[in-house]
Amino acid sequence: MTIRLSEWRRAVSDVAPLLQFRLADLRGRRRRAAASAIGFFVVLTVAAAAAPAFGPGATTSSKAGDLLILLPTAYLAFLLTTTLAIVGTGGGRELMAADQAVAFPVSPTTDHLGALLLAPLNIAWVLQAWSLLAVTAYVAGTHHLLFVQLMTLSWLAAATAVAQALAWCVEWVRRGPHGIAVVRSTYAVLGLGGAALVATNRLGAVFDASPTVWVVIATLAPLDQHWLTWCLGIAATLSAGALAVALGAGAAHAVSRRTSRDEARAEARAFAPRAMPRSELAALVRTDRASVWRSVPLRRGLIFLAMLPGMVAAAGALPWEMLPILPGLVAAGGALLFGINAWCLDGVGALWRDSEPVDPQLAFVARVWVLLEVLLVATLLMLLVAGVRARGLPNSAEATALGVTVAVVSLQVVARSMQWSVRHPYAVELRSARGTPAPPFVMLGYSAWLALTSTLTGVMFGVTAQASDPTWALILALPLLLAAVRRLVITARDWADPDIRARVVSTVAAR
Amino acid sequence: MTHPSVDIRALQVRFGAVEAVRHLDLAVRSGGSTALLGRNGAGKSTTMRVVAGVTPATAGDVRVCGIDVRRSALAAKRAIGYCPDVGGLVPRATPWEHLQLSARLRRLDSRWEDDARSLLDRFDLGGAAHRLTSGFSHGMGRRLSVVLAAFHLPDVLLLDEPFDGVDPLGVEATLQVVASARARGAAVLVSTHLLDLAMQACDEAVILRGGLVVGARPAGQLRGDEGAQTYRALLA
Numbered sequence: 100m101t102i103r104l105s106e107w108r109r110a111v112s113d114v115a116p117l118l119q120f121r122l123a124d125l126r127g128r129r130r131r132a133a134a135s136a137i138g139f140f141v142v143l144t145v146a147a148a149a150a151p152a153f154g155p156g157a158t159t160s161s162k163a164g165d166l167l168i169l170l171p172t173a174y175l176a177f178l179l180t181t182t183l184a185i186v187g188t189g190g191g192r193e194l195m196a197a198d199q200a201v202a203f204p205v206s207p208t209t210d211h212l213g214a215l216l217l218a219p220l221n222i223a224w225v226l227q228a229w230s231l232l233a234v235t236a237y238v239a240g241t242h243h244l245l246f247v248q249l250m251t252l253s254w255l256a257a258a259t260a261v262a263q264a265l266a267w268c269v270e271w272v273r274r275g276p277h278g279i280a281v282v283r284s285t286y287a288v289l290g291l292g293g294a295a296l297v298a299t300n301r302l303g304a305v306f307d308a309s310p311t312v313w314v315v316i317a318t319l320a321p322l323d324q325h326w327l328t329w330c331l332g333i334a335a336t337l338s339a340g341a342l343a344v345a346l347g348a349g350a351a352h353a354v355s356r357r358t359s360r361d362e363a364r365a366e367a368r369a370f371a372p373r374a375m376p377r378s379e380l381a382a383l384v385r386t387d388r389a390s391v392w393r394s395v396p397l398r399r400g401l402i403f404l405a406m407l408p409g410m411v412a413a414a415g416a417l418p419w420e421m422l423p424i425l426p427g428l429v430a431a432g433g434a435l436l437f438g439i440n441a442w443c444l445d446g447v448g449a450l451w452r453d454s455e456p457v458d459p460q461l462a463f464v465a466r467v468w469v470l471l472e473v474l475l476v477a478t479l480l481m482l483l484v485a486g487v488r489a490r491g492l493p494n495s496a497e498a499t500a501l502g503v504t505v506a507v508v509s510l511q512v513v514a515r516s517m518q519w520s521v522r523h524p525y526a527v528e529l530r531s532a533r534g535t536p537a538p539p540f541v542m543l544g545y546s547a548w549l550a551l552t553s554t555l556t557g558v559m560f561g562v563t564a565q566a567s568d569p570t571w572a573l574i575l576a577l578p579l580l581l582a583a584v585r586r587l588v589i590t591a592r593d594w595a596d597p598d599i600r601a602r603v604v605s606t607v608a609a610r
Numbered sequence: 611m612t613h614p615s616v617d618i619r620a621l622q623v624r625f626g627a628v629e630a631v632r633h634l635d636l637a638v639r640s641g642g643s644t645a646l647l648g649r650n651g652a653g654k655s656t657t658m659r660v661v662a663g664v665t666p667a668t669a670g671d672v673r674v675c676g677i678d679v680r681r682s683a684l685a686a687k688r689a690i691g692y693c694p695d696v697g698g699l700v701p702r703a704t705p706w707e708h709l710q711l712s713a714r715l716r717r718l719d720s721r722w723e724d725d726a727r728s729l730l731d732r733f734d735l736g737g738a739a740h741r742l743t744s745g746f747s748h749g750m751g752r753r754l755s756v757v758l759a760a761f762h763l764p765d766v767l768l769l770d771e772p773f774d775g776v777d778p779l780g781v782e783a784t785l786q787v788v789a790s791a792r793a794r795g796a797a798v799l800v801s802t803h804l805l806d807l808a809m810q811a812c813d814e815a816v817i818l819r820g821g822l823v824v825g826a827r828p829a830g831q832l833r834g835d836e837g838a839q840t841y842r843a844l845l846a
Contacts, residue, residue, distance in 0.1 A: 365702075366745025372706050375714060382714040386703055393702040393742065447697020448743075451708075451758065454662045454694070456687035457715045530701070530744065597666040597683065604664060608696060 102208060102348050110208035110348075117194040117205065117213060121538050129523065129541075136544020140225075143547055147229040148248045151237035158240030167238045167315075174311035177227045178258040180407060184223045185214075185266035187403040189273075189396070189532030190354060192217035192539065197359075197531050211263070211351035215344065218259045220535065220542045222432045223407065226550050228255055235318060243321035246329060250318040253333050257340035264347030267354050274357035293414065297488065302414055359531065365393055379457060383465035390444040391473055396532035397436050404432040405477040409484025419493035420564040422485055423504040426478045427553025430512040431546075433474045438516035439545050440536035441466050442607045443527050449608040459600055463591045467513060474509045499569035503576040504560040508553050511579065514586040515552075519545065521593050524606040613676045615640045615766050615797030616661060621670035623656050623821075630656040632821040634670070640765075643788060643798035645808035645829075648818035649845055654801040655695040657818075658770045661799065662692040675765050688716060691764035695771045695801070698755040701744035705735060705754050708743070709761060716762050726761045733757055733783045748775040753783070760787045767791045767798045773807045785811055805841050809833050817844045 122130070156162055185191045194213030195205060218224055232251055239247040273282045296302040317332020376382035391397050408425045437444060444466075445452050452462070482501070493501060525537050535542050556579070563572040593599050614637035623631040631653040638644045646654045659665035660672055663683045672679045679686040699708065709726045730736045733753040743751060756772050772784050788798050788811045802808045808815060809829045817825040825844045832841055 363745075366742050368742075369740040370704050370707075370742070372704075372710075372740060375710055379715055382711050386700060386707065386711050389707070390700065390702045444700075444702075446701045448700030448703070448708075450659070450662075450664055450694035450696065451692065451698040451755070452700065453664050454687060454690065454692040455712055455715045456684050458684065528701070597680070601659075601665045605659075608694075 106206065106208055110206050110212055113205065113209040114212050114216065121194065122540065133540040133544065136547065137540060140543050140547040143551060144229065148232040148236055149244065151233045152239060152241045152244050154237060157237050163238050166234050170234060170238060170315045171309050171311040172306040173231055173234060174254060174314050175306065175309045176411065177231055178262060180223050180227060181259055182262035182265050183403065183407060184221045185218065185262050186269045187399055190214060190266055190270040191263055191533065192220055192535055193533040196534060207351040207355040208348045211348045215260060215263050217539050218263065220539055220546060222435055222546050222550055225546050226428060239319055239322060246321040247318055250329060250332055253336040254314050257336040260340040260343035260347060264343045264350055267347055267350030271350060271354045271357065274354065274359060297414060365395060380461060380465055383462055384468055387444060387465055387469040391469060394529060396529060396534065399532060400436045401433060401473060401477050404429050405480035406484060409481040412485035413488045416488040417485060419489045419497040419501065421561060422482065422489060423500050423560040423564055424557040425481060425485060426505045427508040427557040429478045429481050430474045430508045431549035431553045433477050434512045434516040434549060435546060437529060437536050438470050439519045440525050440527065441470055441517060441520040442524055442603050443529060443536055445607060446528060447608050449604045453600065453604045459595045460591055463594045467517060467587065470516060471509060471513050474512065478505050478509065496566055496569045497564045500560045500564035500572040503572045504557055507576050507579045508556050510583040511556065512549060512553065514583040518586055518590045521590050521599065521603055524603045526607055526609045614638055615675055616799055617673040619671045621657065621660060621672060622668045623660060623665065624668045630821055634823055636816055638797040638799055640797055641792050641795045643792055643800065643812040645812040645815040646799065646801040646818060647805065647808060647815050647841065652818040653821040654818055655770050658768050658801050662690055662768055663687050689765045690768060691759035691762060692768045693755040693759040693770055693772055697751065699743040699751055702742055704740045704742060705730065706739045708758055712758060712762060718762055722762065729757050729761050734779060749777055749780060752776050753780045756784050756787060760791065765796050767796050770801045772800065773802055773804050781807060805832060805838060819845060
């Protein structure tokens with residue numbers, strides 16, 4: 100399908116006012132916080148792209164050589180995981196929530212451009228982009244680093260555009276006749292195919308044949324003064340990206356003509372009544388738990404979060420000592436689905452819930468319980484998948500490090516999320532898979548913060564997994580656990596304050 | 611002398627620079643029903659939220675059945691049934707799950723189930739009792755909010771915009787709920803824009819403008835064309 104030039108012009112010019120409209124959600128301190136979040140993200144991205152080049156062993160060490168061999172696979176993995184992440188959100192993030200957009204003439208092309216612009220709000224995108232920039236910098240060293248990283252950025256942009264276009268195509272199929280069955284069957288076939296490649300040890304050969312080898316050659320061409328190769332690489336990736344943007348817009352128009360059935364099936368279904376809960380806490384937990392698992396976008400997001408890192412780790416046969424890096428990613432991703440604005444689960448029902456006679460601290464405990472439970476389920480599922488090819492059973496130091504990492508990052512993420520939820524509530528519905536629990540710019544800051552802290556924690560416990568004595572992991576975990584518990588206690592006290600709670604409740608119920 | 615079931619004295623509510631309610635006095639006796647009337651932004655819903663214990667008062671004294679809402683919020687909430695002005699329903703819970711949660715938190719005995727079923731049927735929600743409320747129409751949501759406020763037979767019934775978008779059968783069922791609450795001695799406070807329905811449900815009306823009480827009239831004085839003119843004059 101072709102889109103007229105005037106439509107493109109209009110779509111591009113509509114993006115800025117829509118962004119401004121979303122920014123209008125943020126005033127005063129919140130706007131400054133959003134600006135700080137963007138600054139924080141940019142600084143971390145620049146640091147990831149440059150700092151490793153100055154590190155010991157950059158370019159020259161055997162480790163740099165090993166990473167060079169893995170680089171094409173990493174470039175390909177970025178494309179695959181970004182595609183799956185956008186597919187998981189039903190076509191990527193939206194500039195304007197669907198229920199608000201009905202009152203405005205927002206074209207599918209504008210929606211497509213907005214989704215592309217907001218793609219970095221995904222923690223999988225952020226972490227992988229930083230990793231790719233960092234590994235490339237370490238392999239390339241300081242010589243012509245700027246040109247090297249320009250090519251990496253060009254690949255990140257092109258891969259994101261391709262992933263977005265593919266995601267629209269999947270969404271178009273999903274919304275069609277028998278779409279859900281077709282998409283699920285395709286996942287099953289791809290999963291079985293991947294498992295067969297792993298089982299027959301042919302995964303490496305497939306990765307070696309990846310066309311991203313040429314992307315890496317073009318990326319590193321400036322090191323050997325091969326400027327023509329570099330220029331061709333830049334031109335090819337940018338052209339591929341531009342073509343993907345154009346095709347993606349066409350696919351977005353096709354998707355817009357099919358109705359989303361995200362929650363329609365769940366809403367039409369009858370849920371069998373259950374026995375009365377035995378206690379007040381059980382009643383609260385049951386309600387909160389249902390709010391998470393009955394939400395199609397949350398359920399889908401959690402399954403992706405659990406499976407994706409697990410499958411990547413299994414494909415790469417990551418050993419037990421390296422697995423502590425992953426729980427942080429899953430916990431942070433889970434929090435970014437809803438945890439950072441946990442009271443939004445009640446939606447417009449928040450006012451009624453707060454009028455019920457229950458100790459607010461008990462309601463807080465129930466919410467913490469459910470958030471922690473959700474993160475732990477996703478993390479344990481991920482470890483189950485990742486552990487399949489992690490070579491035997493972990494030794495005591497590895498098992499301790501892994502267990503402690505799961506406990507620490509989960510509690511850290513829950514404590515931080517609950518604090519943000521009480522301090523910065525937002526009115527969101529989370530009915531669509533494309534919705535986010537906070538405005539885009541706030542999500543950027545949250546993603547960057549959670550990605551950084553959970554990765555650092557994971558790296559720290561990854562080091563303890565290599566120690567002979569498991570006690571180190573326990574010693575390091577204790578202060579971190581205490582700090583997280585302290586944060587939770589302070590936040591629970593804030594939540595019990597009627598003025599603070601009234602602000603949160605009236606905000607999340609205001610739709 | 612007995613205390614009014616709802617006793618509001620010198621209530622003031624501020625949101626930053628905005629004064630939503632200014633020095634409001636209001637009393638509803640047991641078995642009585644009062645309508646809160648006024649234009650958008652008059653302070654009706656804010657007053658209801660303060661009585662429900664959801665929004666704290668900036669100043670003033672609010673008592674429900676003699677209980678200070680600020681100091682003993684839990685005890686006050688046990689005495690109240692509240693239908694909020696917006697939504698009021700947890701999106702991914704069914705009506706029956708809402709009722710179960712409320713019954714557990716209020717420690718009701720098992721008899722609540724029959725009462726709740728009959729109330730759901732009266733509001734034509736029996737067939738939707740096990741469906742998620744996120745799929746409900748606006749009117750269905752309003753009707754369920756009234757059921758949730760009333761099923762536990764509270765001493766004080768607070769209905770904020772209960773007729774908004776509700777069909778005639780739902781309106782009739784709501785009026786019956788108000789009447790039966792009054793008959794068993796509950797105090798009812800109804801906030802609405804709909805003067806005619808308010809006058810059917812209540813025996814007196816308090817009119818708010820800009821957070822201030824600008825008039826209080828017995829229902830008889832606000833009925834019919836003459837009552838509508840009186841009301842309009844108070845709003846202007």
